[in-house]
Amino acid sequence: MNQHTDILAIETSCDETACAVIRDGREVLSNVIYTQISMHTLYGGVVPELASRKHIEKINTVIENALTESGLTLPEIDAVAVTYGPGLVGALLVGVAEAKSIAWAAGKPLIGVNHIEGHIAANYIEHPELKPPYLGLVVSGGHTHLIIVKDWAEFEILGRTVDDAAGEAFDKVARAIGLGYPGGPKIDAAAKEGDPLAIPFPKAKVHGSEYDFSFSGLKSAVLNYLNHAEMTKEAVNRNDVAASFQKAVVDVLCEHTILAAKEHGIRQVAMAGGVSANSALRTAMTEACKEAGFEFYVPSPVYCTDNAAMIGVAAYHEMMNGAKSGWELNAIPALRLGER
Ligand code: KG4
Numbered sequence: 299m300n301q302h303t304d305i306l307a308i309e310t311s312c313d314e315t316a317c318a319v320i321r322d323g324r325e326v327l328s329n330v331i332y333t334q335i336s337m338h339t340l341y342g343g344v345v346p347e348l349a350s351r352k353h354i355e356k357i358n359t360v361i362e363n364a365l366t367e368s369g370l371t372l373p374e375i376d377a378v379a380v381t382y383g384p385g386l387v388g389a390l391l392v393g394v395a396e397a398k399s400i401a402w403a404a405g406k407p408l409i410g411v412n413h414i415e416g417h418i419a420a421n422y423i424e425h426p427e428l429k430p431p432y433l434g435l436v437v438s439g440g441h442t443h444l445i446i447v448k449d450w451a452e453f454e455i456l457g458r459t460v461d462d463a464a465g466e467a468f469d470k471v472a473r474a475i476g477l478g479y480p481g482g483p484k485i486d487a488a489a490k491e492g493d494p495l496a497i498p499f500p501k502a503k504v505h506g507s508e509y510d511f512s513f514s515g516l517k518s519a520v521l522n523y524l525n526h527a528e529m530t531k532e533a534v535n536r537n538d539v540a541a542s543f544q545k546a547v548v549d550v551l552c553e554h555t556i557l558a559a560k561e562h563g564i565r566q567v568a569m570a571g572g573v574s575a576n577s578a579l580r581t582a583m584t585e586a587c588k589e590a591g592f593e594f595y596v597p598s599p600v601y602c603t604d605n606a607a608m609i610g611v612a613a614y615h616e617m618m619n620g621a622k623s624g625w626e627l628n629a630i631p632a633l634r635l636g637e638r
């Protein structure tokens with residue numbers, strides 16, 4: 299008899315069609331990701347309707363490949379997990395409908411997973427020693443949250459962005475300097491060739507709230523810099539703009555995280571979400587935590603950006619808590635962290 303808990307997890311909240319099989323909440327038996335990036339690149343960003351259609355086209359193959367790679371068959375799976383929010387409604391609906399159909403047909407429990415909680419859970423794949431309570435920083439295309447992870451599924455939000463998410467700022471600035479979509483990895487690469495001290499962009503603080511973030515002022519400062527250079531016919535060094543912008547984001551993320559950990563007496567810090575794949579942020583946070591005497595955790599880049607492995611890991615902890623979704627499970631595009 300199989301003594302393991304094997305979860306088939308599906309993720310379609312944005313522009314990645316993904317399926318994974320996760321053993322005992324940690325071991326990745328398979329992790330298949332079909333990325334739609336090349337299609338959305340043509341339009342300079344994610345086109346929601348096209349994303350949904352592509353998910354429908356690819357999802358069955360992605361699931362079949364994930365099962366084959368895991369070496370398991372559907373009857374051997376113990377539960378089917380799926381992201382049901384937050385995300386693009388049409389995209390989420392494809393995954394939710396698919397997961398419900400498979401779970402119902404195969405007689406398996408269904409577990410709806412919050413995408414942000416999935417990002418946080420990505421850290422458990424490679425860091426068995428990481429256990430709540432710890433301080434978490436979630437930085438993705440849609441979210442920027444500084445949180446205390448009190449228990450596997452219990453979160454206290456200390457700070458969040460009051461305007462753009464960190465990833466959104468990367469994407470908008472990349473577009474402004476002509477690097478295109480997806481902005482994060484392009485800025486990361488360009489910044490390696492630039493001088494982070496070339497342009498003193500502002501580090502936005504939110505008045506009266508030491509843990510909140512604001513990135514729209516920084517984005518405007520970059521746009522103003524570019525407009526001014528155009529008017530005065532000064533040459534713009536895109537690599538310097540990328541490096542200086544990136545430094546402004548990285549500095550503020552590190553400062554708030556270290557301050558929150560110190561003020562709450564927490565010595566473990568974990569980072570997650572697409573932007574945590576950023577090489578400068580990984581280096582800066584590693585150094586800041588080392589200097590403060592904190593343990594620092596971040597997933598490998600493949601588990602930072604959207605994937606289904608993280609959804610399977612989060613589902614495992616939900617399952618161990620006794621959580622199970624009903625057949626009425628629906629997509630909730632604006633689902634908040636900690637919400638069921
Ligand atoms: O977590 P994610 O894959 O999807 C959401 O849940 O939003 O995050 C996507 C975001 C995008 O804004 C992308 O530009 C950013 O993560 N990103 C990066 C890097 N790789 C992805 N940002 C900075 N540096 C990177 N290397």
Ligand code: ZN
Pocket residue numbers: 413417438439571572603604
């Ligand atoms: Zn995500």
